[in-house]
Amino acid sequence: MDRFVSTFTNKIDAKGRVSIPAPFRAVLERDGYPGGLYCYPSLDAAALDAGGERLAKKIDGLLSGLPDYSDERDELSVALYGDVQVLSIDGDGRIVLPENLRVRANLDAAVTFVGLGDKFQMWEPKAFEERRKEARSKVQVTRKLFAAGGRSSDDDGNEGARE
Amino acid sequence: MDRFVSTFTNKIDAKGRVSIPAPFRAVLERDGYPGGLYCYPSLDAAALDAGGERLAKKIDGLLSGLPDYSDERDELSVALYGDVQVLSIDGDGRIVLPENLRVRANLDAAVTFVGLGDKFQMWEPKAFEERRKEARSKVQVTRKLFAAGGRSSDDDGNEGARE
């Protein structure tokens, strides 16, 4: 198994360190990057995205699909490369979250790690709780639609989406 | 890893010296250029571009794509090579930014180093902050193009605030 799954919540200590959940660590190791991971602010939420070598390749691929010296590429380069940080994992499986990243996700005392397959996200625990509640209620609705066997399109709330 | 990633801000001291971020230095060393780097004003921004051997090759490649003796090539040659300087790195990992380069990017007290993969840029910190904000908002739009795969996200714009 080599995917990030399920969620964990760990504390940030006085030095700004956080333990990476052991299962995630195992995935990272298998992903080819010994001792480090890539991390950047999520584009569409107050959270951080992180992953290993595979994720980095994915980003590279995204960029290399655009011609050199094009505007789109410049923008994306700045937004992605500029915000990406390589966080090294210490001997105890911890990383240090730099100030600029912590601010982006309102992280202070603890971090909730959310597995998303190829990558995982880091949320402020309460913020994630909100997100999750929202997601659940939507799933309820979706299930009813399936159960009913028909689509009574009264209101397709176009909001949230769960990964 | 052998790419320039993430951003760092260092000070210019009284003698005009700046420390190159250690991670960037490591990339340069691996790039085959011991003790120096190529630097020139960005073509489309008030910043400086810099890199090692690989960047130099890339510029060569760019030029060789244009026919010899064409106007474009001449202009580009002048624009690129004409302003290129080889900056030597001293024993402590610092470079001295010559006056003519400094004015091109309005550098005075500090420099923000921005990793862009094959090369990196040097910005006046406040100017880069502007640039980055712009890039982020544009990416919000561009991102939807990539999202074709399946994430029908809403975009709870609860971002802003902070910094």
Added chain:
DNA sequence: CGGGCACATATGGGATCGCATGGGATTTAA
């Protein structure tokens, strides 16, 4: 079936190392 032992993980704190930065000394060029 229950108690306790061993292992793994998370967390905290102290010690060490590297990097950025500043200042002085020494060399080089005009």
Added chain:
DNA sequence: TTAAATCCCATGCGATCCCATATGTGCCCG
């Protein structure tokens, strides 16, 4: 000789490493 560039060393802060402790979980043995 003067000014400027280069080299060398000192220092402070932050990052990294290492070890100790706590908490919990599964397993083995009684």
